[in-house]
Amino acid sequence: MTRVWIAVLVVATMNAMIKALGPIVLGARAVPARVSTVLALLPVVLFTALVVVDSVTEGRELIVDARLAGLAAAAIALALRASTVLVVIVAVGATAAVRQLSG
Amino acid sequence: MSSAVLGVPSSAGAYGIGLEQAPEALAPLAQFPHFNVGLALSEAADCLGVLLAGCARTCGGSGDRGQSNQRSCAPLRTAAGGRDCSCLAGVMNRPSRSREPGIREVLPLLLPIVLLGLSFAVVARAAGWSSLLTVTTSALVFSASAQFTLVSLMSGGATMFSTVASAGMVNLRFLAMGIAAAPSFPSGLVRRAALAQTINDASWGLAHQGGGRFDIRVLVHSTWPQYPAWIGGTLLGLLLPEVEAQTLGLDAVFPAFFLALLVGEVRGRRSIAVCLTAAAVTAITVPFTPVGTPVLLACVAALMWSGGSPA
Numbered sequence: 001m002t003r004v005w006i007a008v009l010v011v012a013t014m015n016a017m018i019k020a021l022g023p024i025v026l027g028a029r030a031v032p033a034r035v036s037t038v039l040a041l042l043p044v045v046l047f048t049a050l051v052v053v054d055s056v057t058e059g060r061e062l063i064v065d066a067r068l069a070g071l072a073a074a075a076i077a078l079a080l081r082a083s084t085v086l087v088v089i090v091a092v093g094a095t096a097a098v099r100q101l102s103g
Numbered sequence: 104m105s106s107a108v109l110g111v112p113s114s115a116g117a118y119g120i121g122l123e124q125a126p127e128a129l130a131p132l133a134q135f136p137h138f139n140v141g142l143a144l145s146e147a148a149d150c151l152g153v154l155l156a157g158c159a160r161t162c163g164g165s166g167d168r169g170q171s172n173q174r175s176c177a178p179l180r181t182a183a184g185g186r187d188c189s190c191l192a193g194v195m196n197r198p199s200r201s202r203e204p205g206i207r208e209v210l211p212l213l214l215p216i217v218l219l220g221l222s223f224a225v226v227a228r229a230a231g232w233s234s235l236l237t238v239t240t241s242a243l244v245f246s247a248s249a250q251f252t253l254v255s256l257m258s259g260g261a262t263m264f265s266t267v268a269s270a271g272m273v274n275l276r277f278l279a280m281g282i283a284a285a286p287s288f289p290s291g292l293v294r295r296a297a298l299a300q301t302i303n304d305a306s307w308g309l310a311h312q313g314g315g316r317f318d319i320r321v322l323v324h325s326t327w328p329q330y331p332a333w334i335g336g337t338l339l340g341l342l343l344p345e346v347e348a349q350t351l352g353l354d355a356v357f358p359a360f361f362l363a364l365l366v367g368e369v370r371g372r373r374s375i376a377v378c379l380t381a382a383a384v385t386a387i388t389v390p391f392t393p394v395g396t397p398v399l400l401a402c403v404a405a406l407m408w409s410g411g412s413p414a
Contacts, residue, residue, distance in 0.1 A: 001231075003257075004257050007253060007266050007267055011253060011267055011270045014274075015249060015274055020295070020299040020300070021281060023281050023282075023295040024292055024299070038405050039276065041404075042273075042276070043275075043368045044368045044374045045377060046398065047361045047364045048377075048381040048401065049382075049384075050252060051358050051361045052382050052386055053255075053259065053397065060390050060394060061390065062389060066355075067354060067358060070359060074355075074358065084219070085218045085219065087359050087362070087363050088222060088359045088360055091355040092355050093352065094352070
């Protein structure tokens with residue numbers, strides 16, 4: 001657990017620094033277009049990677065299990081423009097249901 | 104929308120709030136997927152406030168801002184048949200009772216924030232985090248995406264470096280937001296650094312006035328109410344009984360949540376290409392690298408597709 005505490009503190013500090021960096025150091029200087037584009041694409045990359053890791057992997061193995069059902073349910077809910085909280089609830093419900101049904 | 108013009112991303116879709124047909128002034132919120140609920144709540148709150156105040160003034164027409172002296176208790180109905188309480192609210196809004204700009208706008212977001220905090224606490228507890236750790240994380244990090252990333256990777260056995268780097272990178276968009284908002288900041292290093300801490304998806308989007316200008320008061324006043332909501336939600340989640348994570352399907356919270364965030368970020372063919380590349384890189388490298396590393400390696404997808412003119 002100590003490592004988790006350390007990670008939390010490091011992330012909190014990084015967060016504060018990331019937010020302050022723009023106004024302090026860069027002011028109104030323009031960011032190069034390429035850098036700006038990469039920054040804008042990073043969330044896409046990270047969220048995609050996290051979706052993959054959290055739905056079809058277990059440690060270093062690729063595994064298909066009930067979580068995939070949850071992901072599918074989430075995708076449907078999102079397509080139907082449900083709010084994020086509802087999407088999460090639907091996904092959890094679908095996963096639990098599949099686990100119950102498959103014993 | 105405007106944030107795309109500035110080249111800045113916003114994954115505020117996390118709050119499940121978005122905008123479909125909204126007044127021009129709210130256009131920066133277009134990156135929020137479902138604002139109609141928020142708008143409706145906000146209007147309902149306004150109407151209720153006016154009615155509770157005992158009376159309502161009717162206005163001559165949609166352009167009339169309460170110059171008539173008629174008193175009636177019926178909310179105004181627009182020609183289209185919908186409710187228009189803005190006229191009434193404007194009339195009832197005497198200066199001494201007017202709220203700080205920003206608070207009103209963020210009000211509809213507070214309930215989703217509470218619920219999100221609650222779900223964070225639930226998954227953190229399921230991962231074995233102590234109550235103290237959970238609340239402290241919410242208090243210090245104050246970012247749903249970073250916190251969920253932390254829990255997900257740490258409990259999955261990722262290395263410290265991967266976890267911290269991923270959680271940090273997830274929030275790199277705040278760097279771009281800070282750069283965009285900086286010209287509107289007052290001078291003074293300490294003040295600018297402190298003000299910058301109020302930047303998050305919701306407040307940044309709400310503070311954007313168009314043309315690269317930001318209303319600092321909105322930035323500040325739409326952030327601080329989120330804090331008690333976030334901590335409160337976390338505490339509420341801690342009050343819930345301990346649950347058996349697997350049987351209840353709680354591990355599905357992560358892919359669902361990140362998928363929701365992802366959907367809010369994907370705009371246009373370039374981001375779709377990035378998404379598919381990142382998914383492929385991640386899936387391929389999982390069996391061959393330490394836990395957590397695939398998430399970092401996937402960033403090569405952003406570099407691959409960043410050439411050429413901005414999307």
